[in-house]
Amino acid sequence: MDSMAPFSDPVLSQQSAEAVIQLAKQYIQMHGRKPVFMEVCGSHTMALAKTGVKTRLKEYVQLIAGPGCPVCVTDQRTIDSMISLSNGRGIILCTFGDMMRVPGSRHSLLEAKTKGKDIRVVYSPLDSIRIAEQNPDKEIIFLGIGFETTIPLLAAAIKEAEQRGLTNFSIWMTTKLVEPVLRVLLDAGEIHLDGFLLPGHVSVVLGKESYSFLTEEYRMPGVISGFEPVQLLSSIYKLLQLCIENKAKIINDYPYAVSESGNGAAKSLMKKYLKPGDEDWRGIGTIPNSGLVLKDNYQDFDAKKKFKITIASPRKTKCRCGEVIRGLTVPEECILFNKACTPANPIGPCMVSAEGTCAAHYHYMREE
Numbered sequence: 001m002d003s004m005a006p007f008s009d010p011v012l013s014q015q016s017a018e019a020v021i022q023l024a025k026q027y028i029q030m031h032g033r034k035p036v037f038m039e040v041c042g043s044h045t046m047a048l049a050k051t052g053v054k055t056r057l058k059e060y061v062q063l064i065a066g067p068g069c070p071v072c073v074t075d076q077r078t079i080d081s082m083i084s085l086s087n088g089r090g091i092i093l094c095t096f097g098d099m100m101r102v103p104g105s106r107h108s109l110l111e112a113k114t115k116g117k118d119i120r121v122v123y124s125p126l127d128s129i130r131i132a133e134q135n136p137d138k139e140i141i142f143l144g145i146g147f148e149t150t151i152p153l154l155a156a157a158i159k160e161a162e163q164r165g166l167t168n169f170s171i172w173m174t175t176k177l178v179e180p181v182l183r184v185l186l187d188a189g190e191i192h193l194d195g196f197l198l199p200g201h202v203s204v205v206l207g208k209e210s211y212s213f214l215t216e217e218y219r220m221p222g223v224i225s226g227f228e229p230v231q232l233l234s235s236i237y238k239l240l241q242l243c244i245e246n247k248a249k250i251i252n253d254y255p256y257a258v259s260e261s262g263n264g265a266a267k268s269l270m271k272k273y274l275k276p277g278d279e280d281w282r283g284i285g286t287i288p289n290s291g292l293v294l295k296d297n298y299q300d301f302d303a304k305k306k307f308k309i310t311i312a313s314p315r316k317t318k319c320r321c322g323e324v325i326r327g328l329t330v331p332e333e334c335i336l337f338n339k340a341c342t343p344a345n346p347i348g349p350c351m352v353s354a355e356g357t358c359a360a361h362y363h364y365m366r367e368e
């Protein structure tokens, strides 16, 4: 039997949803309003929409999507830079599949590829190491996006390239860290939040202890959650309990995967090769030390150092992804939603990404 099967059992899901609703009613009676929780992770956003949990709870609990999808927060200038690099002869760009359709200022990587640029989709940064070995006369650049879930893979690729003595491989780092962006959202105070549904996958690497800043500095409760309906509902229930009891605590509700201190091997790999650096977030702007960049000893693998390019400011569009990922608006409020902007013709990254909020609303919550 699938070990996850009990967590998606329909009867148990219904009972769990009913329990959440009863507790939420208690909260509403106490506070005169619905509790507002942010799901930080794009996979949670998609799971909440796809499983119907978001729609089932919408009268009782407001669930806001957060900035946790690495595709959605990739700045337009990153795409523009990659396209401009692909104009160079003898360069092969490699990236993950969901980056291909993310719009830059004018074009996507997919459009550049259809115009003949050598841009290849890989499943892992290690695949691009293989391509570098097979093409010694070319420069291989991997577009390295991702949160703490993916960053250890980028560090592993640098380690591998170093061990194999590759001189034609580099990474265009544009990584994102969870803590700095949550701090920015909380410090900005643009949205009222009662708690966080914390990311399952990222927490496997970081561990529960990495969220202590939320309780100690912001008195904000959080629950680390899995992705199946019963797991999501259990975590929302526990978050509600904390709010009703006015307790600022972090609960690990995904203990089969997440430990107290996280994945030590992944953390030390990141520490060896990478250091904090400023990052541009689409719709948010530059956040100091919100990503990891290569340490000075590994500059030879840093595509930003190896290839100098200047990119103009991104073109303005009516896309409201920036507000969507900050929890300030919902996709339906964007005038392009389900009109000019659809998954077949995305205007912004939130419609492209498999974990994007606009795609989740389009596929699972759209009213015709």
Ligand code: SF4
Binding pocket: 040, 041, 042, 043, 044, 068, 069, 070, 146, 147, 149, 199, 201, 202, 355
């Ligand atoms: S990278 Fe991890 S945290 Fe971010 S959206 Fe994907 S699963 Fe969620």
Ligand code: SF4
Binding pocket: 318, 319, 320, 321, 324, 331, 334, 335, 336, 337, 338, 341, 342, 346, 347, 348, 349, 350, 351, 352, 358
């Ligand atoms: S519907 Fe499209 S254009 Fe509007 S915010 Fe979402 S991705 Fe951007």
